[in-house]
Amino acid sequence: MKRVALITGINGQDGYYLSRFLKGKDYEVHGITSCSKPGIGEPPENCYYCDFADGSNLNEIMDKVKPDEVYHLAAQSHVRLSFDLPVYTAEVTGVGTLRLLDAIRYFEQQNDKQVHFYQASSSEMFGKVVETPQSETTPFHPRSPYACAKVFSYWQTINYRESYGMFACNGILFNHESPRRGEAFVTRKITQAVARIKLGLQDKLYLGNIDAKRDWGFAGDYVEAMWLILQQEKPDDFVIGTGETHSVREFLEAAFGAVELDWKKYVEIDPQFYRPAEVELLCADPTKAREKLNWEPKVSFEELARMMVEADLKRTRQEKILNESTD
Incomplete structure (x- = not known):
């Protein structure tokens, strides 16, 4: 029986590469996209629409898809734009994650099924860095509304893991690019x-x-790390980067x-x-990912x-x- 994955922000750069990767692993892939965001490619099959500033249909989507794994990539992810739209960025990138976590929690209670959840955290959370390179133990000092919203999401993911026993993980990804990167970046x-x-x-x-x-890598490499994070025996948080600046x-x-x-x-x-x-300056220390996930950028x-x-x-x-x- 195929494993089922739900990817939010599936029509973005990472969603494109992750959906291709998971289909190569014989997953049944479903996606969530926003009507207000045109995206980088055509929405795939099995795609649902949800505005994470609202999230009122997340319970319905979870019930339809019944996922084994959820990859939360959706966000207002442009740092410079977040200064112009701080409240919207906080709603979508921050509180949107909380809406999804709570929908997963409700789904697990109703179906007696554990879902593996991946939160796309960001190196921007380190901001005004206190040490270089940055690892899983480096303190955060966010320097934009986007980064602040990502810190909120990071801690909510850990809070739901510790409070409700959810398999909820953070991947703190450093800059990752590709030919499908948005033109504003x-x-x-x-x-x-x-x-x-x-x-x-x-x-x-x-x-x-x-x-x-910045620590720049290829998005196609980084989606493998996302998947590996959710294949571990216990939920955990990982820095993903090249270690080069x-x-x-x-x-x-x-x-x-x-x-x-x-x-x-x-x-x-x-x-x-x-x-x-x-x-x-942002530079990853990916030692933990290398040792525990056996992951290396290519x-x-x-x-x-x-x-x-x-x-x-x-x-x-x-x-x-x-x-x-x-x-």
């Missing part, structure tokens, strides 16, 4: 601009703080270098893209940048051909 903003500049469709790229340093400046060098261009000729700094409170920083540039070049060439054919 800096890595995809860069690779899309590289493709457009290379093909003569754009002249300049405007960015904020290019000295910020690279600046936005280094990503620019790798991305523009993939098409043999000098980024300094095309990039300009625009103060409007600075955050009110910056997070300067795609390197340079390979990731090249992969994203090549995908955007292909998309942009198609866009250019289409525009030329309609002129």
